[in-house]
Amino acid sequence: MEHIVIIGNGIAGVTAARHIRKLSDKKITIISAESDYFFSRTALMYVYMGHMKFEHTQPYENWFWKKNRIDLVKGFVEKVAHEQKKLFLKDGTTITYDQLIIATGSKPNKFGWPGQDLKGVQGLYHKQDLELLEKNAPNNKVCKRAVIVGGGLIGIEMAEMLRTREIPVTFLVREKSFWNGVLPSGESEMINEHILDHHIDLRLDTNLEEIIADENGHAKAIRTDKGDIIECTVVGLTAGVTPNINFLKDSGIELGRGVKVNRFLETNIPNIYAIGDCAEQHEAIGNRRPIEAVWYTGRMMGETLAQTICNNKTEYNPGHWFNSAKFFDIEYQTYGWVFSERSKKETELHFHWRHSKENICITIAYDAATKEFLGINTFGIRMRHEIFDRWLTAKKDVFYVMEYLKDANFDPEFYKSYENEIVVKFNSEFGTQIQPRKKSWKRIFSKA
Amino acid sequence: MKTIQNIGITLFIIGLAIFTALPFLGTFKLNQTTFDELITSQGIKSEVFIQDLKNTFVDKEFTGIQALAPIVKGVIDNANEVHDKNKEWGKKVYAGSGDMATAIRKASAYGFIPENKGLLWLLTFGLGIIGSLMFIIPQVVTLGKKGIKNDHIYHQSSTNRGWIAWLVFIFLVSFYLVLYFKAEYAVNWTFLVDPISESLSGNPAGQWFVYGFMYCVVMTVMAIRMYIKYRHNVYQMVRTTSVLFFQIVFAFLIPEIMVRLQLSYSKGYDFKNAFPLDYDFFFSWNLKELIASGGLGMFILVWGIVLTLVIVPVMVYFFGKRWYCSWVCGCGGLAETLGDPYRQHSSKSLFSWKIERWLIHGVLVFAVVMTGFTLYGFFAETGTVLGIKVQSIMNTYSFLIGAIFAGVIGTGFYPIFGNRVWCRFGCPLAAYLGFVQRFKSRFRITTNGGQCISCGNCSTYCEQGIDVRAYAQKGENIVRSSCVGCGICSAVCPRGVLKLENGPEEGRINPTEILLGNDVDLMTLVNKK
Numbered sequence: 021m022e023h024i025v026i027i028g029n030g031i032a033g034v035t036a037a038r039h040i041r042k043l044s045d046k047k048i049t050i051i052s053a054e055s056d057y058f059f060s061r062t063a064l065m066y067v068y069m070g071h072m073k074f075e076h077t078q079p080y081e082n083w084f085w086k087k088n089r090i091d092l093v094k095g096f097v098e099k100v101a102h103e104q105k106k107l108f109l110k111d112g113t114t115i116t117y118d119q120l121i122i123a124t125g126s127k128p129n130k131f132g133w134p135g136q137d138l139k140g141v142q143g144l145y146h147k148q149d150l151e152l153l154e155k156n157a158p159n160n161k162v163c164k165r166a167v168i169v170g171g172g173l174i175g176i177e178m179a180e181m182l183r184t185r186e187i188p189v190t191f192l193v194r195e196k197s198f199w200n201g202v203l204p205s206g207e208s209e210m211i212n213e214h215i216l217d218h219h220i221d222l223r224l225d226t227n228l229e230e231i232i233a234d235e236n237g238h239a240k241a242i243r244t245d246k247g248d249i250i251e252c253t254v255v256g257l258t259a260g261v262t263p264n265i266n267f268l269k270d271s272g273i274e275l276g277r278g279v280k281v282n283r284f285l286e287t288n289i290p291n292i293y294a295i296g297d298c299a300e301q302h303e304a305i306g307n308r309r310p311i312e313a314v315w316y317t318g319r320m321m322g323e324t325l326a327q328t329i330c331n332n333k334t335e336y337n338p339g340h341w342f343n344s345a346k347f348f349d350i351e352y353q354t355y356g357w358v359f360s361e362r363s364k365k366e367t368e369l370h371f372h373w374r375h376s377k378e379n380i381c382i383t384i385a386y387d388a389a390t391k392e393f394l395g396i397n398t399f400g401i402r403m404r405h406e407i408f409d410r411w412l413t414a415k416k417d418v419f420y421v422m423e424y425l426k427d428a429n430f431d432p433e434f435y436k437s438y439e440n441e442i443v444v445k446f447n448s449e450f451g452t453q454i455q456p457r458k459k460s461w462k463r464i465f466s467k468a
Numbered sequence: 469m470k471t472i473q474n475i476g477i478t479l480f481i482i483g484l485a486i487f488t489a490l491p492f493l494g495t496f497k498l499n500q501t502t503f504d505e506l507i508t509s510q511g512i513k514s515e516v517f518i519q520d521l522k523n524t525f526v527d528k529e530f531t532g533i534q535a536l537a538p539i540v541k542g543v544i545d546n547a548n549e550v551h552d553k554n555k556e557w558g559k560k561v562y563a564g565s566g567d568m569a570t571a572i573r574k575a576s577a578y579g580f581i582p583e584n585k586g587l588l589w590l591l592t593f594g595l596g597i598i599g600s601l602m603f604i605i606p607q608v609v610t611l612g613k614k615g616i617k618n619d620h621i622y623h624q625s626s627t628n629r630g631w632i633a634w635l636v637f638i639f640l641v642s643f644y645l646v647l648y649f650k651a652e653y654a655v656n657w658t659f660l661v662d663p664i665s666e667s668l669s670g671n672p673a674g675q676w677f678v679y680g681f682m683y684c685v686v687m688t689v690m691a692i693r694m695y696i697k698y699r700h701n702v703y704q705m706v707r708t709t710s711v712l713f714f715q716i717v718f719a720f721l722i723p724e725i726m727v728r729l730q731l732s733y734s735k736g737y738d739f740k741n742a743f744p745l746d747y748d749f750f751f752s753w754n755l756k757e758l759i760a761s762g763g764l765g766m767f768i769l770v771w772g773i774v775l776t777l778v779i780v781p782v783m784v785y786f787f788g789k790r791w792y793c794s795w796v797c798g799c800g801g802l803a804e805t806l807g808d809p810y811r812q813h814s815s816k817s818l819f820s821w822k823i824e825r826w827l828i829h830g831v832l833v834f835a836v837v838m839t840g841f842t843l844y845g846f847f848a849e850t851g852t853v854l855g856i857k858v859q860s861i862m863n864t865y866s867f868l869i870g871a872i873f874a875g876v877i878g879t880g881f882y883p884i885f886g887n888r889v890w891c892r893f894g895c896p897l898a899a900y901l902g903f904v905q906r907f908k909s910r911f912r913i914t915t916n917g918g919q920c921i922s923c924g925n926c927s928t929y930c931e932q933g934i935d936v937r938a939y940a941q942k943g944e945n946i947v948r949s950s951c952v953g954c955g956i957c958s959a960v961c962p963r964g965v966l967k968l969e970n971g972p973e974e975g976r977i978n979p980t981e982i983l984l985g986n987d988v989d990l991m992t993l994v995n996k997k
Contacts, residue, residue, distance in 0.1 A: 031922070042981070063923035070620035071960075076924045079937055081817060184619045217613060315921050320986040327990065337987035344919050344963040349615030349700075351964050353919065402964030405917025405984055413988070430916055430967050432958050434702040461971050 023047045024329060025107065025117035027097050031315055032296025033123030034058045035322025036329075041088050043330035048089065049115065051107070053096035055147050057082060061125075062315055064150045065177045069184045074147075100271040102289045119329055122268070122279055122287075122294040123322070126261035126313050129170075133257075135231030140239040141255040144178050153181070156254045160187045165252040167191075167242050169228045170259030171198050173345050176211075178256045179220050180348050190221040190250050192228055192242075194259075204360050204383050206372045207397060211347050214379055218348050223248075231255055261313050263298040276300045278311045283335040285325045293328075295321035305338065307357050314343060340412040341395070342405060350379050355408035356395025358385040368394060371418065371449065373442045375400070380438065386418035393421045401438065402430035407464065419454060422446050426459040469606045476602025483595030488639070490581070490592070490660075491646065491653035494532040498525045498576040506575055510568070514559040517547035525572060536572055536652055541565035566651055573655040574672070582659050589660045593682075597689060604693045614700035616960055618929070626883075627809050633883035641880035648871040651675045669727040669736075677724075683802065684716050690805035697808075703955045703968075707794060711801035714740055719798045732761035737768050740796050743776045744835040745897035747870060751862060752846040780897075781904045787970055788911025789901035790953020799890055802879065803931065804954060807887020811956065814886035814933035824893055824933065824950065831869055832899040838865050869894065888931040892950055902949030910970040912977075913946035913957065915939060917984035919965045926957035926966060940965050943983040947976060 024040055026033040029052035037048050063077040085092050093115070099108040100120070107115045128143025130136045142152050157163035166182050168175050171193030179189045195201060198215060200208040215222045227245040234240040241251045263278035274280040274288040278300030285293045294300075296318035301310045308317075320338050327334040344353045359368060367388045374381035380400035386393055393416050396408060407428040411421060421428075425439045443456045498506075503526050507518055520543045530536065544561045551559045581588060611617045626632040646653050654675040658665075661681050665673035673681075691712045698704035723736025735757075743749040749772050758765040783791045793800045814820075838861050845851060845858040852858065878890025891898050905911060913936070920943070926936035932950045936957045939946045946957075946966075958966040981994040 039981075060922040060924060062921045063925070066618075066923065066925065067622075069618075070623040071618040072924055072928050073622050076928045079922045079924065079941060316918055316985055319918075319983065323982050323986055324990065327994075334990060335987070337990070339985050339988055339991075342918065342985055344921075346962040349613055351962065353964055402916070402967070405919055409917065409984055430914075430964060432701065432703045432955060432967060433969075434706050436702070465972055465975050 021045070021047045022118045023049065023116065024119050024121065025115060026050045026121040026123055027107070028052060028123035028125055028296070028298075029055065029058045029092070030061060030123060030125045030296060030318065031058075032125075032318035032322045033121060035319045036121055036123065036295060036326050037090050037322075038088070039323055039326030040329055041090060043326060043332075046329075047091075049091040049093055049117075051093045051095055051097055051109070051115070053094065053110075056092065056094060057085070059147065061145070064144070064147065065181050068150060068153060068181045074150075097267055100268060100273065100292075102272060102292060105291070118291065120292045121325065121329075122265075122273075122292065122298060123296045123318075124264045124267075124298045125318075126297040127264040128174075128257055129260045129262050130257060131259065133169075133228055133231060135233055135239065135242075136257065138231055138233050138239045138255075139237055140253055141231055141257060143257045144174055145261060153254075157182060157185065157187055159185055163187050163253045165190065165250070166254040166256060167228075167250055167252045168256040168258055169242075170257065171195055171224075172258060172260060173199075174261075175256070175258035176215065176347055178258055179215070180218070182254075182256075183218055183220065187254075188221070190223060190252065191215065192226045192244060193222065193224050194227055196225045198222075198224070200360055201362055202360055203397065204358065204370055204372065206374060207381060207383060207399060208360070210374065210379060210381055210399065211350070214348055214350055261297065263300065263311065265298050276310075283337070284328055284333060285321060285336050293325055295325050305336075306341075308338065308341065316343065340409050342409075350399050351402065352397070352399050353403055354395065354397045355403065355405065356385070356393070356412045358383055358395040358397045371446055373438075373445050375438065375441075382442065384418060384421065391417040391419065393418050396421075402432075404428045404430045404464070419450075419452060422452075422454050422456070424457055424463070426456055427464050429459070469610050472606050473603045473610070476599045476604075476606075478599070479595045479602065480599030483592050483599055484639075486588075487592040487596070487657070490532075490588075490656040492533045494577055494581045494656050495579045496530040496532075496573055496576040497527065497578055498572060500526055502575045506571060510563050510571070512561060512563065514547045514551060514561050516550045516559075517543060517561050520546060525576075530576075532653075532656065535650075536569035537565045537650075540568045540572070544568075566649070569652040570655055570675070573652050574658065574674075577655065577659065581656050585659050585662055589663075592660055593685060597685060600689050601692065604689070604696065607693070607696045611696065616962075617697050618925075618960065621809075621812060627812070629813065629884060633810075636883045637880060640882065641876055644871075644876040644880050647675055647679055648875055654678060665724075668721070668724040671727065680720050683798070684720050687712055687715055687801055687805045690808065694805060694808060698959065701955075701959050704959065707955065708804065710795045711797070711804055714796045715798050715801045731764055733758065733765050733768060734761075738798075739768075739771065741798070742780055742792070742897055743772060744832065744839070744900065745797070745799070745895060746772070747835055747838070747865060747896070748862070750839045750846075751842050752858075755846055780901065781908075784901050784904040784911075785909050786911075788909055788951070788953050788968075789898070789905045790911070790951075790968070792901060793891060793898060793952035794954045799874070799878065799895065800952060803882075803887040803891060806879075807882050807931070810882045810887045811931035812886070812928050813884060814888060814892065814931055816927050816930070816933050816935045820933055827893045828895065828899045828902075828950075831873070831894050832896040834865060834869065835896040838862065869896075886931055886933070888933075888952070891952065892932050898950070898952075905951070906947065906949035908973075910973060910976070911953065912969060912971070913939075913951065914967045914969050914971075915943055915945050916963075916965045916967065918943055918986075919963050921963055923962060925960040925962065929956050929960050931956070936966070943978075943980040945976060945978050 024046050026037055029050045033050055037050055040046060040048055057078050059077040066072045067074050096110040097107050098110050105117050128145050140156055143149055165188045167190045168178050169192045179191050182189050197208040198211045229243045229245050231239050232241040239255050241249050242255060243249050265275060265279055278298050279287055279294035280302060281287055281294050281299045282302060285295055287294055297313040304310045321336055324334050324336045340356055342355045368385050369388045371384045383397045385395045393411060422443050429437055439456050443454055447454055524539060544565055548560050621627045657678045658673040661673045661678055665677045691708050694708045695705060718740045719738045723738055726736040748754055758769045794804055841853045841858050841861055844853050873894045874890050881889050920940040922937055922941045924937050930936050932952055934948050934951060936946055953968055955968050958968055982991045
């Protein structure tokens, strides 16, 4: 029986394993050094905040793996010997494979800051990072202040976590406004305000210069490029992630920043594939980045590769881009492409609406010439994935989207809806007379 | 703020302590007049019994802690033995010793407690209400900005099965045991609410009035907590208001007012309580009473049948079983208010789901078979069907399901097994509604394409123990018979993945292999298979 070995039990590897099991009878082994069972990495924050216990982050009960004949091995792969199709583990054991899937995910970036390896300095990615944070910052007596370096999604999550234990947080963000490499300015501005509302010492346009040690090799302060010294006991490094592939250095597998793969997710070595955060496309697909460290793309690569492994050779061909996040109390969803001012082309124009009091706003991107709808960012309003996916495929224009916007609303029942206000603003900016249509089940469920 | 909250907790605990101490306090002394009245009202003909009881109780002092029921039982047994020997069947005493003891206490209490009803109400209910509100209302500020407020639920003893949770568990279980099986100890509580009961129905309060009143008070206070905790979520606000309204008006006020108006159907009726949750609706004594009560009785009889056979399933078709379980029902109402802090304790394992299906459908079968027996007995005018005494089936159900399962376990186990133990494992009406919801309904929880990140908040906070994530992460809608539509999964989802909806039946159940967002061809290829 063919033996499929998967290194990494994150969403990419586990999705691949599940789908291979559905499609075939092959022997499947998943190797992980991080945890006994698959868990949702994105949920680690809720464990620290006390919303859940760690076991709740595990989507499958422990019997699931045996029942589905997926063997779990706890161990750290030190070396891949592809000529022998053999893996060497740290504990001295070896595992032979027929097909190998590398799905080892990421690790937090460290940019060579002085003091970056001191005690009390940590990222937030692995299960072990959560355990470390529980030790470094159990409460505001042990952790008098935390400094978070890096204004991305993990950074703001870490700030939210620490605030639930009333730990003072200073948040260093390199950009002039939070996440403005991704978000258009109106939205980025709203998140800045929300961060301040949560009593976080937000320092925009500020870089870390150095982490200063005390006599025990523990971080005691940081110095910024503005010359400020900020005393702290914990430093969170959340300036992005990078593929976790050190163990492949001399394996003969072609590496860039990640494991280089083609559209079939194949590496340069036959029978070795890479998926998820650690995979790097030779050429970016559409507007996507060559490395996509996103839950959803990891899952899609897993779904796709399972087809290839089970004799239905399939290209990785992600559909319309979508993503989501939550910034403290504000939910964010995006469908299609909305670029920030920093990265958008001249042909991409934006329509922006923001509620006068609440933290609710949307930005719709459209093409300047054709008025084709390109994408939407929504904050504080939930939208229907399927509707936007359909509209993007059908290349609807922005006027159509406005007219039928109510079909796309996914907020819970009885919520106040804002489509009328949004369309009024749109009409006044565009000189149009669009009347928003009533929500129609028929349209929503039609298979267009 | 913290100080106000701490004072609140202190006041609450003082109120609770006095309330808990009451059953063990007080003095009782039965005089001849009251004794005679009592004997007449109970319709007792046995002179042996009357003489014995008189010697035991009249003009004698008793304290609160002394159990009277065993003494009464001795007297009854003794009298019946004599009558058995003399073949005086007409004189045998059938009154229950517990009820008798309760009646004696109610009639014979004197001293501080019955003389200071108002003051004691303030020291128990009053302190409890003020204290808990002083704890709850500052949460407007302490919880911070509006949004999901589940911080530290698993860090706190009270909500993480710690010692506080176990104390609450012991208190609730004991309370229900007293209520159902040792009602004589609840007599001192009835004095606290006598004035309220008299102003409503004109009668002094019994233990069920204490329970009904307390139920409404607890729900109101905890509803205020819900309003604060979920102030960003209109669905939760509306739903909470609805259950509170139905509890106070339909379950509490209307039946009391019916009694006050001395309507022909003398015991009052909860118009929203549908059979088979209202399991004694078709018991022959109730049918006889309804038929004997003229127009109102007939209306209630027809209403009860139409409610179960037509209104309930039709509403479930349009709105799902939530319209009843989390918008109207009293059990659901308590679960959604008092029980909300414990919703995370329901087990999500496949094993629990298996037990759930056996148990809840077992209870439904039990209820239906029992009703079949009672109806047959009613029409055939017999007390024995297929060689089984109908009364003993009814007694078994009342004891096992009505008291132990719905009361002691159903509410007592909140802090340990979550707030919907009864609704999930035991309620026969929920089982019936569940069939309709699963097989013929427009209700579903829609999963939003491929947006799920498998975080587990939805499953953790599902009070019915549904592994919501198992569906959401596969892109499937959630169509489950047990879902009561509380809407919390949708509320706690950090990515806007879940929405409770009533929509067309077509496409309601949507199995998917490949999630939305992946290559369109791959989706159609795999999902078509």
